[in-house]
Amino acid sequence: MNRRLAAVFSAFLLVVAGCAAPVADPSAANDNSDAAVGGADPDADRSWPDDPPTDRLGWEAGYWYDESIAVDQSDGLNDSEMEAFVARTMARVEVVRELEFEESVPVEVVSRAEYRNESDASTDPVHSDWNDQVWEALLLVGEDRTIDEVFDELYGGVVLGYYSPSEGRIVVVSDDSQPTIDRRTLAHELVHAAQDQQFGLDRSPSTQDAQLAHSGLVEGDARYVDGLYEARCEADWDCVPQPSNSGAGGGSVDYPVFITIYTPYSEGPTFVSDLRDRGGWAAVDAAYADRPTSTEQVLHPTRYPDERPVEVTVEDRSSAAWTRYDTDPTADTVGEASVFATFWKHRAVDRASLQQDPGAYSPYNYTAEPSEGWAGDAVVPYRPASDETYEANPHERGYVWRTVWDTEADAEQFERAYVTDTLERSLNASEAGEDTYRVDDGPFADAYRVTREGNTVTVVNAPTVAQVDEVHERS
Template identity: 85%
Template sequence: MNRRRLAAVLSALLLVVAGCAAPVADPDAAGDASNEADGTADPADDWSWPDDPPTDRLGWEAGYWYNESIAVNQSDGLNATEREAFVARTMARVEVVRELEFEESVPVEVISRAEYRNQSDEPADPVHSDWNDQVWEALLLVGEDRTIDEVFDELYGGAVLGYYSPSEDRIVIVSDDDQPTIDRRTLAHELHHALQDQQFGLDGSPSTQDAQLAESGLVEGDARYVDRLYEERCAADWDCVPRPPASGSGSGSYDYPVFLTIYAPYSEGATFVSDLRERGGWAAVDDAYADRPASTEQILHPKRYPDERPVEVTVEDRSSAAWTRYDTDPVADTVGEASIFATFWKHRAIDRARLQQDTGAYSPYNYTAGPSKGWAGDAVVPYRPASDESYEANPHERGYVWRTVWDTEADAEQFERAYVTYTLRLRLGGSYAGENTYLVDDGPFADAYRVTREGNTVTIVNAPTVEQLDEVHSRE
């Protein structure tokens, strides 16, 4: 999504009341994990819980058992000793919940929100950024008055609570307090990302928007599911560090429909992971990292994973000599079901109340609606003027072809109707300008649009003027 991968907890976390308990039982009564299956003697038979074990094991990290008490008071911030104990015990607890072992410790840094906002991203590739702007414009989510990078900067700057960086093997917690504190649920979430990276690898990212969101549905869903189970243990039988009060200073203002798009993995991923676990325990979740979800359709409809793969959609280049595709890899993007839902939510082509109705046990939102749920595949191909002079002089002279394929003709018809009738004409004020052609005169999406449907396929061509539609993508 033209951003570095942020393993971030966004702003919609639930408040949970913590319970309390003291260490009451040997977490490894069966014996030292170093025992071999051949029955050889344990090299440390004289060890007994609760002393530190001679070898690492689930539920113990850096001198702390998962169920022992620690002295941490965040009212005046965290000192080094408190942070060390807090992080180590949380690691041990994440191991117990997820039934996976950390292979090494994870550095945790706490910074202020001002520091986070001042951090600079790697310089963006201007050509790829321009290409990506057309993808988000095709979704009718970010128009010509802004760039998607500007929207992301605004959104992430106010909503991120923390992130894990696979390339740096470290966690950064963003604190809104003058004396930096750590929210235990955020810490558990980001530590689980480190655990995922150590066990399965998180480097690299798919090439399309939909595939990125889909993979995040597994990665973020696993972490959200684990931090939810963590909180349930705090409420039931663990003595947990109280969560700092929410100050609200990090909320900021941001584009809500774009937020909905990138929040889909956080909202729906935990339900997806819960479904996997019901099918085959944690082993089924582990196995999914070797066969990661290929589309947000699979995240939104877990029963479609792993068998229902997205249809490969191609767009033949029928542009004139005046237009060209971007020199990017890939040339086309796939936006997917979750992003299309956000489009129709923004433009009220669906009942907005649907978003908070019929949600799952682990999902704050419901991303399914008639005009988007029959999605089978899509491809967005942005176009620019072939002349570099014209390209540089006219930043809004762009176009694109967006082809969507649907499960049935009825699904394609429903998408077309929602797009043309409710979005182009009713919400954007588009007027009829010829066969299957519409013109939006004003606003950030002021352009010409040609929308055609053949069977279960809908093709949308966009250009600055009606006359240029055939130059971007000629009729057959």
């Protein structure tokens, strides 16, 4: 299991900075009762209804969804402003999402420096090494870095807030000197709290692809709703103005890795919109009991729920000099979205195709011919069997990556994009034997054997050409 992704998509439900697409709510009522006119208090002559005898949609902690509140973020939020801001936003999320909160949600504001200090993750070194091979198999993170280092740099700069299911609280990351909250970030994380209270968010699948797919529903739901929320603010709700500094905190971002982990935020809203078109919010609610199992289903909503990924296995044909890692499971599945990111990085697909119509729910387009026919895959990392050799040579690793495709034509297309466009053209690989290639320089300097049988393509990686058969002997 990709534990760092699991931590992101289960232990912490994040909102990250990216390309936000406008979302129009086709069913939103035209409610102008809370619209400010000419700077005057729209409710100066209005008395609000009494608090209801029991909780109801559109009312939370003493505040109605269309009630005016006095919140000024120019000098930071005090306790009373925070209470009113959170409670009314909860009530509004209920109206938009048609989902009731069962209890209040604590919200804390921290600085970006505090967030970076708190998010420094300690991981099991064996699993981290195993995970490095998974990302190396994708040709996204080479031997000059670790995926943990890439994630630390990426998340430290782009995270705007998170919800913790284990603690039932929201943390908003503020780049202002005083505590302030971006209203869309707050709405997004409150959706996660409602999801957790109604459906439970304390479990995570066991593979990278399934984690991204699971998050496609969870993050897609939250991002779809925060877009509807913002549309109401722009159209007919009187909303708390955005703080002066409500963007990401900058820093180093590995864009191809970002594309991979951003999949749920980009493609999830379209997936959720499709579900809602099929059967309203009830269809979205029902999906939490039958969550998507692959990014293929999120990228192509019509394939949910019937088209499930095929199970791919890799038989162990290694010599006594090599062994699989002592991890559970020993294999990972990376999925269609990650394959797309690989080909995008190495220009095996048209990079311009990534940009989506700015009016669409999803800001990016993750579909391309070399990745679209994906049916299933398995990545199995290998290490030297000798602990002494393993510890002394950190880059002496290998892996077997087997992909299965819908048709032989799809497999041929993947093989061509992988060998010709990626290994040979992007990484300057040279032929080193039958179906075997060698990359001499750079972070992916290794030997690769690429074979295809029908609709199955198998990539075997090792430090040298001689060691390829030791990692996985030819059949």
